Amino acid sequence: MTSIEADITDLGHDGRGVTHVAGKAVFVAGALAGERVGLRYTGKHRHYDEATVEEVLRASPDRVVPRCAHFGVCGGCALQHLMPEAQIAAKQRVLLENFERIGKVRPEEILPPLTGSPWGYRRRGRLSAKFVEKKGRMLVGFRETNGRYVADIERCEILHPAVGERIGAITALLESLEGKREIAQIEIAAGDNLVALVFRHLKPLSGPDTQALIAFGQANDFAIFLQPGGIDSVAPLWPAHAQLSFVLPEYDVTLDFRPLDFIQVNGGMNRRMIDHALTLLAPRPGDRVLDLFCGLGNFTLPLARRAAQVVGVEGEAGLVQRARDNAAKNGIANATFHSADLSADQRATVWAKAAYELLLLDPPRSGADAVLDYLPRKTTRRVVYVSCHPASLARDAGILVEKHGFKLRSAGVMDMFPHTAHVESIALFEKD
Structure with a gap:
């Protein structure tokens, strides 16, 4: 499609640059605010268009060279071309804009952002796998930015290094299997003690194939799991009794989990987030705490070390x-x-x-508005809300302030997903 020059005025919530051409919004992959670029249209729609950068004519001072050779093709990251400090500042702006636009509220204090290492942080992930007949070889990776194809990658800079540095080796393993066409995806789960690979296969694997998977696990210190069907079908192949876990040393807590269980993707940030949440919640020894959307006890058990009683509620049995x-x-x-x-x-x-006395919320992207119809109760003096979606947090903040009489004391972002447009945040609400 047509190539034109344009000035990028903003960074969109999905990490693409924003410009306007003839009064119509254009979202430009690979562009940053303040830049002038040559862009090429990739799609036209009724209310907006899409494009990609062909040439950066005037670069942002925040632009950096992406570390990953696959950036721009692989859809695993959206912001490697933006320096980490600018990434977190952009996410903070998204959070505050959502508070004002959706919730009609503003925090009394903006919390300093929580940040950590931007590389090798992902302890959970899902890689697609596909044998491409026309190429005669296997592809293993995240989906491409267009979502249609599997990205052809050799390594990943954001995955746990035990896996990220071995994408090529995993690809070679799958290419050697008789049942390579039956492997659809690989789930990655890294505990503090063990890294697991879960191979989703559409048909039963042969004896030689399972032996090859076992040998790969032994050679690379991976636990190998097979998934022939739904989540309940996941079972260890080697070793027979593999147990994943991570430790929260500040609270003398060890959490066991299964390979497909929900855990926070970024282990280092998770520890900092728990400390942050408990500092804001400030439980007293006699307090009773309600922890909603509690998962496998990520906040509940540390809270139990500080409070009299903690009740955790979760939808997944x-x-x-x-x-x-x-x-x-x-x-x-x-x-x-x-x-x-x-x-x-x-x-x-x-x-x-x-x-x-205290309420902690850590809901999915849809938020907690259904719960906020009847909670918190009048005895609750403080609410801490951990959010993975700023729009739902902003909406729910409006409910807590307008319906329940809380003040939005403070809020800030936590960089749980560096190099992506995902915004993780935390907010404190208090009664006067």
Whole structure:
């Protein structure tokens, strides 16, 4: 399509530059705010167009050379061309804009951003796998930026190094298998003690293929799991009793998890986030705390070390059982867990009727508006909200302020996903 020159006026929420041509918004992949670029259209729509950078005519001072050779093709990252400090500043702007535009609120204090190492941080991930007949070889990687194809990559700079540095070796392994056409994806899960690869296969694998997977695991110190069907079909191939876990040393807590369980992608940032959340929540020894969307106890069990009683509620029954098991393993008797669909009305349950001084929320992207119809209760003096989507946080902040009479004391971003446009944030609400 047509190539033109344009000035980039903003950075969009998805990491693309924004310009206007003849009054119509154009989202430009690879462009940064303040730049003048030569762009090529890649798609036209009724209300906006899409384009990609062909040439940077005037570069932003925040532009850097991406570390990854596959950046711009692989869809795993969107912002490697923007220096990390500028990435976090852009995410902070997104958060504040959402508060003002959607929630009609503004924090009294903007918290300093939480940041960590921007490389090798992903301990969870999903790689696509496909044998391409026309090329006669296997591709293993994230999807390309267009989403249609598997990116042809040799290494990944943001994955845990044990995996990120071995993408080429994993690809060669799959190419050697009789059932290479049956491998659809590889899930990655890294604990502090072990790194697991889960191979999703569409048909049963042969004996030689399973032996090749075992040998690869032994040679590279990976635990190997197979997934012939849904999540419940995941089972260890080698070793027979592989157990993943991570440690929260400040709280003397070890959390066991299964390879496909939800855990925070960035382990180092997770530890800092827990410390941050507990500092903001400031539990007292006599406090009762409600932890909603608690998962396998990531916040619940550290909170139990500081408060009198903690109740965790989670929608996925398997995670609730893991949370209970983790509490028992860590000798924590003052944490109880319930399985409940938090998108449905739970106000009649015993746990929802109880009184709590503190409330912690860590919902999915859809937010917690259904819960906020009946919680927090009048006894609650402080709410800490951990968010993976700034728009839903902003909406729910408006509810907490307007309906429940809280003040939005402070909020800030946490760089859980460096080099992506994903915005993780935290907010503190208090009663006067």
